[in-house]
Amino acid sequence: MSTTPIADHALLSDCHSSALVSRDGSVEWLTFPRFDSPSVMARLLDDDRGGHWAITPVGAYETTRRYLDATMVLETTFTTDSGTVVLTDALAMGPDEQGHSLGRSVPHLLVRDLTCTAGAVEVQVSYAPRPEYGLVVPLLSEVPGGVTARGGAEWLVLTTPVRLDLAASVGTGRARVEAGQTLRFALHRTTLEQTPAHVWSDDDLRETLDRTIAGWRSWSQLHQAYDGPWKELVHASGRVLKALTFAPSGAVVAAATTSLPEGVGGERNWDYRYSWVRDASFTMEALWVAACPDEADDFFAFMCTAAASGVGADQALQIMFGVGGEHDLSERTLDHLAGWRDSRPVRVGNGAWNQQQVDVYGELLGAASRLTDQLRHLDADTRAFLGALADAAAVRWREPDQGIWEVRGDPQHFLYSKVMCWVALDRAIAMAGLIGDESRVESWRRTRDEIAETVLRDGWSDTAGAFTQYIGTDALDASNLMLPIVGFLPARDPRVLATIEAIDERLTDHRGLVYRYRTEDGVDGLAGEEGTFLLCTFWLAQALAMADRVDRAREVFESAVRYVNDVGLLAEEIDPATGELLGNFPQAFSHIGLVNAAWAIHEAEDRLLGTQDHVGDTPVPPQRAAAKDGGTRVGGRH
Template identity: 70%
Template sequence: MSATPIADLAFLSDRHSCALVDRAGTVEWLCFPRFDGPAVFAHLLDDDAGHWSVRPEAEGTTTRRYAGRSLALETTFRTAEGEFVLTDALGLGPDNDGHRLGTDVPHVLVRRLSCTSGAVDVLVDYRPRPEYGLIVPLLSHLDGGVAARGGADWLVLTLPVAADLHDGRATARIHLEAGDVVHLALQRSTLGDAVPAHVWAQDELAALLDRTLASWESWCSLHQSYDGPWADLVHLSGRVLQGLSYQPSGAVVAAGTTSLPEGVGGERNWDYRYAWVRDASFTMEALWVAACPDEAEDFFGFMTTAGAGGIGPDESLQIMFGVGGEHDLSERTLDHLRGWRDSRPVRVGNGAWAQRQVDVYGELLGAAARLADQLPALDEETRWFLASCADTAAVRWRDRDQGIWEVRGEPQHFLYSKVMCWVALDRAIALAPQLRCEHRVDEWQKVREEIADAVLQQGWSEEAGAFTQYFGSTALDASNLMMPIVGFLPADDPRMLATIDAIADRLTDERGLVYRYRTEEGVDGLAGEEGTFLLCTFWLAQALALAGQVERARAVFEGAASFANDLGLLSEEVDPESGELLGNVPQAFSHIGLVNAAWAIDQAERSGR
């Protein structure tokens, strides 16, 4: 059974794929060559699903940090005999600069061992298991490394010492003395690649790692200028969101992993390695604060290409896509994996791709309005696509849907979905000159008012004393905190203040962390419970800041941010009993919430409210 605490995981990215490394120097997750590709290491989901550990033979202590302003990890191991630093990164190629990251990558995980004092014996344990642990590959010696063949994968481990090979496993011991530097690497290719994976020279790996660090530093210098409260967390969140974007297409994944559960032992285990319209649009808006979103044009180009085949008044925009724009994300279970802490099933693919969620038009047009300055010359296809999103929202807002939380129960008239259709039309009206759609404004304004009237009349519950989850319900839903955030109502409107207070009082745990909704009310069609949602808690902080309650906002923000791990990373949820992080990691939603709440608090303080 895999039981690594989610808070122990560090995130590496080359903007094509990602790796997760634990405190002990073990790579527990790695997908090549895309975020949603089959994992080479999936130890997170089963002890037998592959890993690559580098650790001292002797017992000692460990500290870690990100190297400078990068997503390269430095782990320092101290033993009684000596100390060494392990630096891990997914390498960036020579064409990367401060403006663009991930334009040229060799698909190499590089690991530098630098002995800083004394002498240390380091143990290497390499167990590749392609296709989520299904394959035990054939290992063979190479000059300066180890080859692994199995299925579609050709893996080459650069290892400049002799290795013992047995049962699909390579083990080795590296003796280091003060001043010694050794580089290891793992590269993957497929049977048809023109340039197969190969053993790397030590100077090549040194240059690759140095270039990777320099590229991240250059990008941060050009793009990260936020100077408000919690700047370190905001900047780290900006790098994480950049790291969750897929450079070749402009897509943004919701998280780097699949099937890390929302409740230990439960069935709420989903594959988040895809590009949700909602999450990706929110990411673009958060990057507006945390880092200049120079990828905005790429993102809207991706959305136009991926979504254009299913948009129009008689169609519904698909809510998510593969990182290459794929539509069919059919869900299946990997029954050979036990799951994190026996949380089954382990899923790949996501059945939500076939759901109808009418909020997506508002999130997409909201991002377009926020990033209008980065989109000065929209091409004809993108203008048509965004205008068609508004037209579709003007028709589809009356529909029941599965809502922002992708419930697998019966569709409802979810309030959040109606509000986001209002946002779609509101932002389309503002963008009309840029979209060359001035002739549609009158109709868009008319429907926008119809939506507002319906929300105010049918979304408010006197019994609940708040806006509720769906029309006719008395249940609370944290997504209604978005109403003032998107400008539907002022945060200090009495109805909004009552809703904020109701959520703070009745939809939180003893730590003040916010649930999405009460799972026992059964609307989502799933068994079991889940943790509190970090995004929703940051929404509460943001709404309080907009209402002028800055001290309350600060307290809520700091309560949520305190659950970031030692590197500043957040997953999706927090276990209400143990306080452990739960869910897929790193979670874009959580880092988006952190960025936007920090910015709102900063703006409120600067305005003197």
């Protein structure tokens, strides 16, 4: 099993696939050619069988890391008694002339440059590719300038200036590097049907890395104009969301990994390398603030295309898709892998794909409502699809479901699901002219009001002094922090304030972090416990800011960002006992929550100072305010 802390990893991405690199210079996770492809290296999930590629000084060393400015190119500095070496890692890609097409076409190439900046350092290389989640132990063969790996559907060529000894499908070697010397490595993937991968020249690798750095910087300059509180964290989170985007389709994956647990040694281990409809509105909001218009447009277009399959009152909207729009995400376990810290089972696929979750209608229509400026010329199919979503919400809101947290226990009448059906109808009413059918508005309005009456009457518990998880319980759920965020009730409504206070007092741990709900209530149908949930903590900060409780909002926000790792990444949860990151990594939801909470606090501070700018009733980030009267629009897809 792997015991390396989750926080010790950094993400690489070419907007097709991902890699995680440890502080020790080891590639512990790598998928080619897509995020959801079988891994080529997965030591993250099994030390012995998973596979890795490490470049590390021999003997004792100290490590510092950073992403190169405005990029997702990782720089790791190893300091030893004899000298210093810098390892620069990237999944290769480059921009078009305007920088808009970052990641559209990539070589499926992992580049690693090792430069000695002082003294001399002996380094060791260990290379053990293990395709198909470690099921394949490939044949390694030496070729001039590198090593080939054949096995299964993969053809891998390692470019290496260090000669490796090959034994038991592992390559190992050592080299001494001196000040001013650079060793360039690369791993290239292709399929057996294509022209075999080749060893790369030194000049080509240098140019490829330079293009990748330039591509990220060009994208950041064009798309990241946010200038509010926690600017660097917001920009870093925007780059993470870009890095979790599958550029060919626009899909944003929930995380780069599978089966990193929500509780050490437990069964709450899921595959998050897919794209959820639920994430749509949250992502739209975050990309709007982080000023990433192209990505937001692409994501919405992907969702509409993937989901548009006869949705209506008699056919549910699927809740998640593969990054290419695939519907069947059947779940299976990989019993040969030990799991991170012996957390089993290791799963691929996700059984939630065919769950009933009625909140998704509101989330997708909420995403559309953020894009009304960009959706002026919808085709007839998309207009009909959006109308069908509202019609489905108008019927399905009465049904129990698995809810936002995808519980594997009995369906319930979750309050959040009801509220999001309200959102679906509310947004459809506002967009009726855009959708092109105003004849249903009155019917939608009646159902919207009926949902609101039900939630207000049956969703409130005098015993709990708050809105509750589902109708008929007194249990709390942090998803009810969304009531003011989606506009169901004002943030300063006494019932909302009471719910915020109840969650702040009773779902928050000693670190100031928020649980989704109390697992001992048993609603999720799973054994064991889980950590505090970073998205929910950011929701609390956001709701507090909307209620003008800015000082407390800042405290909660700071409690969460304290757990950002040394290169700005967050997982899904925090272990309440140890403070370690838990869950899949990096987690889009956590970074989305960070961006949206930071903006809400910025908005609240401006509001209290009387300086907030608006277009109509919508608050406008400062970088967009100058554009609202006809100037150059900066990053608005929301």
